[in-house]
Amino acid sequence: MAALPDGTPLYIGLMSGTSADGIDAALVAFLDDPADGPRCHLLAGHTHPWEPALRAELVALGEGGEAGSLDVLGDLDARVGIAFAEAAHTLLARHGVDAxxxxxxxxxxxxxxxxxxxxxxxxxxxxxxxxxxxxxxxxTVADFRRRDIAAGGQGAPLMPAFHVAMLGSGAEDRAVLNLGGIGNLTLIPQAGEVRGFDTGPANALMDSWCQRHTGQPFDAGGAFAASGQVLPGLLAQWLQEPWFALPPPKSTGREQFHLDWALSAPGAAGASPADVQATLLALTVETIADALRAHQPATARVLVCGGGVRNPVLMAALAQRLPGIGVESSQAHGLDPDYMEAMGFAWLAAQTLASRPGNLPSVSGARGPRILGAIHPA
Structure with missing residues (x-):
């Protein structure tokens, strides 16, 4: 772990996204840079695996399933809390950090x-x-989204405020793209209002389809998608989904974009699994490109984070679909793409404890800036 000035406070961010592929735990410090202001330094990271049966329950519930009883919901809430605590414990133990x-x-x-x-x-x-x-x-600071919802916002995405603080630039129109289970964009113009919104499905549908047809939890290296051909008719049917045409602010999740949604399109019937995977990847690319063209056409650079940055087929397709725009990992700017959201929730905890807002009304549609989250003292 890097040496820090004495007395530097540490923070942990814990995050499990739409794909529910693990609990990301990030140990960070925030240090002032003379040129750029406060910078987030990742000191250690750990991805804690979900217990398979618990993950299956959470995915089914997230896709719109019914829990069956209050006892089931209460049990799930407790077990998820225990799993998050274990992720934090493991992170600290592996790196010899005292709580x-x-x-x-x-x-x-x-x-x-x-x-x-x-x-x-x-x-x-x-x-x-x-x-x-x-x-x-x-x-522990938690429950970040509901205050924004109560203030009339979408409650999501919450990362744009962190993205602006860490990756903003006055030299170009810039976008930060998170390729998690759901894709979302933060649009940071040289001048003017920051915006951010979900673009639609990213890894969640591709992972689910890959799991169903290969037994693997995700499409390693994009090989499954690369073995198929994009089906233009099926892609066009998916793109007719009314949600894509909604103006920002907007957000979504697995309860809307799940395999039953994808397979309800007539063009999916009888298609080869590899072709469907290739077309799901194309859906991610098209919805992102459409959003950038509609809402920040002068974008010069797209900084990518999230699991999708590890999919070279997806990254190449994005670069091809966005000619003249730099498409690069957030790592090039000092922020690990695998732990970006976990780092962001550590930052939100620091904001809350300092009584500073964590949302951006221009992103979520809330009535104004709000201090987010509930504080659970040690």
Whole structure:
């Protein structure tokens, strides 16, 4: 672990995204850079595996399944909290860090339902933060999304404020693209209002389809997609989904974009599994390109983070679809793409403890800046 000035507070961010492919734990410090202001330094990272049966329950619930009873929901909330605490414990133990050195944990939890357009709107992230605080002995900040929802916002995406703080540039129109289970963009112009929104499915559908047909949890290296051909008719059918035409602010999740949605398109019937995988990848690329063209056509550079940055077929397709725009990993700017969101939730915890807002109303549509999250003292 890098040497730090004495007394530098440490933070942990805990995040499990739409794909529910593991709990990312990031140990970070925020240090002032004379030129750029506060910078986030990743000191250590760990991806903690989900217990398979628990993950299966969470994925089914996230896709719109019914839990069956309050007892089931309460049990899930407790077990997710325990799993998040274990992720933090493992991170600290592997790197020889005492919990007393950590000022706070920012815990996102696991989203199981996100309904920003319901009346009333709501979002739900499981993972009892009381258990995280009790098990670790570290103050835990959690439940970040619901205050923004209560203020009339979408509750998502929440990373744009962190992206602007760490990756903003006055020299060019820039975008930060998170390729998680769902794709989302942060649009950072040279001048003017920052915007951010979900673009649609990214890894979640590709992972689910890959699991069903190859038994593998994800398409390693994009090989499965590369073995197929894009089906233009099927792609066109998927792109007719009304959600894609909605203006920002907008957000979505697995409850909307799941395999039953994809397979309901007539063009999916009888198609080869490899061709469907290739077309799912093309859907991700097209929706991102369409969003950039519509909302920030002068974008000079796209900084990519999330699991999709490890898929060379997806990255090459994006670069081809965005000629004249630099497409590169956030690593080129000092932020590890695998732990970007976990780092972001550590940053949100620091914002909350400092009584500073964590949302951007121009992104979420909230009535104004809000201090996010609930604090669970050690």
């Amino acid at each position: 007393a050195q950590v000022r706070a944990i920012g815990s996102h939890g696991q989203t199981v339902r996100h309904r920003p357009l319901a009346t009333p709107a709501f979002t739900w992230q499981m993972g009892d933060a009381h258990r995280v605080a009790e098990a670790t002995g570290i103050t």
